[in-house]
Amino acid sequence: MSDGYILQMNNITKTFPGVKALSDVTLNVSEASIHAICGENGAGKSTLMKVLSGVYPYGSYDGEIVFQGKKMTFKNIKDSERAGIVIIHQELTMIPELSVTENIFMGNEIVEKGLINWEKERKITRELLEKVGLHIDPNTIIKNLGVGQQQLVEIAKALSKNVKVLILDEPTSSLNESDSENLLHLMLGLKKQGITCIMISHKLNEIAAVSDYVTVIRDGKTVDGYAVEAGKVDENKIIRAMVGREIENRYPEHTPKIGEVILEVSGWCVEDAKVPGKMLCKDSTFYVRAGEIAGFAGLMGAGRTELMRSLFGKNMGIFRSGTMKIGGREVRINSVREAIKNKIAYVPEDRKGLGLNLLDSIRKTVVSANLDVIKTKGLLDFDKEKAVSEKYKDSLKIKCRDVGVGVSTLSGGNQQKVVLSKWMFPEPDILILDEPTRGIDVGAKYEIYKLIHELADQGKAIILVSSELPELLGMADRIYTIFEGRITGEIPAEEANQEMLMKKMTITA
Amino acid sequence: MKYIKKVLGEDLRQYTMVVALAALIIIFNIASGGKMVTSSNFQNLISGNAYVLVLALGMLMVIVIGQIDLSVGSVAGFSSMVMAITARQFNLPWYVAILIALIIGMIAGAWQGFFLSRLGIPGFITTLGGMMIFRGGVIWISNSISVPVPSELKWFGAGYLPEWGPAFTGMNNSTLLLGIIAIAVYAISQIKKFTHSGDVTGKKEEFWPFAVRIGIVTIVVGYATWLFGSGRPGTSFPIPGLILMILIILYYLITERTSFGRHVYAVGGNKSAAELSGVNVKRTYFLTMLNMSVLAAVAGILFVGRSTAAGTADGTSWEMDAIASVFIGGAAVSGGVGTVIATMVGGLVMAVLNNGLMLMGVGADKTQVIKGFVLLAAVAFDVYNKKNRG
Numbered sequence: 001m002s003d004g005y006i007l008q009m010n011n012i013t014k015t016f017p018g019v020k021a022l023s024d025v026t027l028n029v030s031e032a033s034i035h036a037i038c039g040e041n042g043a044g045k046s047t048l049m050k051v052l053s054g055v056y057p058y059g060s061y062d063g064e065i066v067f068q069g070k071k072m073t074f075k076n077i078k079d080s081e082r083a084g085i086v087i088i089h090q091e092l093t094m095i096p097e098l099s100v101t102e103n104i105f106m107g108n109e110i111v112e113k114g115l116i117n118w119e120k121e122r123k124i125t126r127e128l129l130e131k132v133g134l135h136i137d138p139n140t141i142i143k144n145l146g147v148g149q150q151q152l153v154e155i156a157k158a159l160s161k162n163v164k165v166l167i168l169d170e171p172t173s174s175l176n177e178s179d180s181e182n183l184l185h186l187m188l189g190l191k192k193q194g195i196t197c198i199m200i201s202h203k204l205n206e207i208a209a210v211s212d213y214v215t216v217i218r219d220g221k222t223v224d225g226y227a228v229e230a231g232k233v234d235e236n237k238i239i240r241a242m243v244g245r246e247i248e249n250r251y252p253e254h255t256p257k258i259g260e261v262i263l264e265v266s267g268w269c270v271e272d273a274k275v276p277g278k279m280l281c282k283d284s285t286f287y288v289r290a291g292e293i294a295g296f297a298g299l300m301g302a303g304r305t306e307l308m309r310s311l312f313g314k315n316m317g318i319f320r321s322g323t324m325k326i327g328g329r330e331v332r333i334n335s336v337r338e339a340i341k342n343k344i345a346y347v348p349e350d351r352k353g354l355g356l357n358l359l360d361s362i363r364k365t366v367v368s369a370n371l372d373v374i375k376t377k378g379l380l381d382f383d384k385e386k387a388v389s390e391k392y393k394d395s396l397k398i399k400c401r402d403v404g405v406g407v408s409t410l411s412g413g414n415q416q417k418v419v420l421s422k423w424m425f426p427e428p429d430i431l432i433l434d435e436p437t438r439g440i441d442v443g444a445k446y447e448i449y450k451l452i453h454e455l456a457d458q459g460k461a462i463i464l465v466s467s468e469l470p471e472l473l474g475m476a477d478r479i480y481t482i483f484e485g486r487i488t489g490e491i492p493a494e495e496a497n498q499e500m501l502m503k504k505m506t507i508t509a
Numbered sequence: 510m511k512y513i514k515k516v517l518g519e520d521l522r523q524y525t526m527v528v529a530l531a532a533l534i535i536i537f538n539i540a541s542g543g544k545m546v547t548s549s550n551f552q553n554l555i556s557g558n559a560y561v562l563v564l565a566l567g568m569l570m571v572i573v574i575g576q577i578d579l580s581v582g583s584v585a586g587f588s589s590m591v592m593a594i595t596a597r598q599f600n601l602p603w604y605v606a607i608l609i610a611l612i613i614g615m616i617a618g619a620w621q622g623f624f625l626s627r628l629g630i631p632g633f634i635t636t637l638g639g640m641m642i643f644r645g646g647v648i649w650i651s652n653s654i655s656v657p658v659p660s661e662l663k664w665f666g667a668g669y670l671p672e673w674g675p676a677f678t679g680m681n682n683s684t685l686l687l688g689i690i691a692i693a694v695y696a697i698s699q700i701k702k703f704t705h706s707g708d709v710t711g712k713k714e715e716f717w718p719f720a721v722r723i724g725i726v727t728i729v730v731g732y733a734t735w736l737f738g739s740g741r742p743g744t745s746f747p748i749p750g751l752i753l754m755i756l757i758i759l760y761y762l763i764t765e766r767t768s769f770g771r772h773v774y775a776v777g778g779n780k781s782a783a784e785l786s787g788v789n790v791k792r793t794y795f796l797t798m799l800n801m802s803v804l805a806a807v808a809g810i811l812f813v814g815r816s817t818a819a820g821t822a823d824g825t826s827w828e829m830d831a832i833a834s835v836f837i838g839g840a841a842v843s844g845g846v847g848t849v850i851a852t853m854v855g856g857l858v859m860a861v862l863n864n865g866l867m868l869m870g871v872g873a874d875k876t877q878v879i880k881g882f883v884l885l886a887a888v889a890f891d892v893y894n895k896k897n898r899g
Binding site for chain 1: 705762765766767768771774775778779781782783784785786787788789845846
């Protein structure tokens, strides 16, 4: 072993036609440590991990990988897994219809005389699940597990392959706070057992909590790397290194101009369409004023998204009771179309799954929620469509070659700007933003925050749903907390702090 | 290359099938000793294949929403058989007969649309059921005997544009007029496009690519006009071709320039996102299936008009030709992708293959084999291209 490093990636350079994705990147990982890699979206983190795990085979990049003192030449993922390097992707790769056991042994089945030995597989699965702290039956079907549990099963699967270096790509991006904490705890446990973890993450507080060493990558180059002491990380230093510029405020300054109450919801109750008797929203009552940003804090599964989608034309669950007033007048909205007509807009949390048609171009997407406006004599007018999309491209600084290009070619931040344009175009009075900055890099986040402020200043009532408490504290004027479908608190932002919000998000009363 | 792109647009890939079509026509013309590019053969080609292309128009939208309709042949056969029987029994005039066929198509479409949109049963299943139900229905109500249709319907299936005006033009004047209108409409739309080209960006495009485009269209349409118009006396551009052209324009407008068209692509591309954008997904499903069956009835009318009687086997395996046309035209099985024009080119490739192989005396058995390979090759080529781009 050289210098106590279990893994060294030396001078890695990877070029795609026309783009240098990585240039001269060096990564040194000590044995039994937690090594964090951070960087903006598109900085090259994922590419580096793909080089490491053999997705990009040996020979397609320059530089060398030294693992446990030996030079490695991985030709595919199987090679790297055999050596003990396992990657867990951001999007989970479990097969939903199969059991935990079947998933863990997928491609590695224990076969005796041509048949699978289920007893043995189940026994090993039980042991593995024990190791990751998951107390479930190995026969459980994956789709019946929560995302957090699925992730633990992924880790159990990695353990079954005798993993030495575990790479976690944005492991907590789809987890709620308690599952995230659980996962970070598990990583510390794995470290004690001698397993090295490489964690790619946007969440600086998580990096601060568990990592021993941070490497920052920017524009395909290693820009900074230093050892950290758990619990003592200068977050601003990491942010500076990531974006290469000083961000004085992660949230822009803003003085709200608050007006009349626009949206008033009272006694809103929604039942789960799939689980009879289970209430998604219980007696929710709240209001939002013009020019105000009302934050909604709640853990995933608390019913934030369910409440918002129910308000947006009864799009989720079965509506049971409740009233909704817009500008003092009671309205009954039963479809998304009617919601749009009543000047409500909803930007969903799942950008690719719910916000965009990835086959469409920017121009088609921008006008898609308000087609009637771009018609001339009853037919869609392409000139108007182009003019509208050019306007939003300029005002939101959407980086693209042309508004005719497909939205699938854009980065996450630019895609989100396109979705925001789509919902700004119908000129809503009430704008519901569900996790508007998820998976977006720091620079683009700042731009979106500024945009939200502008929209508020235009007198729109804004609902900001977020699972990042600092974001709510930095952006919202008033914060509601939700727990198990019930609104458990209403706090003016200047009086709120993270501990207090978290308490209301986890305990009723 | 730069100049070609200026004339045809950035995405040259969409012209591969057009080039393939032109190549096929030329190759068959040489191989058959000049029997391909003649007035009578082209007239036959159009009137003999119009019904498949009409089906393909509806099938395109069905495939774009991510569904499939296997029942179109049976619906076409059933609606024209009901039409033939009622018209004969009650001695109805031809226009009532046509109305009956269209209503039957509409009912069949509503039936299948109901199962898809309200009960969520996939189109593959509902229309597989429909395929059997309506095929059985045809045989049942007709007692397995062909029924003649009102003679006026022949005009729809095998008629020609009327003859009029001076003889010095040397061709059928209706066809000539049609050709002139087509060229004029295209030229005007291009000139309009040119004059408006600077409106948004403030940068006017060059004029010459517009001129070249108008020139190319004038030559192609002009040649086609002459070809169709200069056949033996009494023949000209076929009526089913005219009906097809009107439908192509109509469906081009529906798919590209209406909200409903956008909704069709939106539902096919991402159903959940479409729903959250205010699209009524169920309504879109329903109307698309309804529309398909109405077009199936139109196809049935064109076909029985040509054969003068409704037969019990009419429509058998038409769905396969329609589906093949759509996929040769580059549509995606997963939905969301496909255009009217590309589908028509795809359908013409199939039609030219059929026709050309027949002219060369290749048997129906071998023709079938060749068509199968062409379908596979076209889709494989498309998939390969997309992979290399992305």
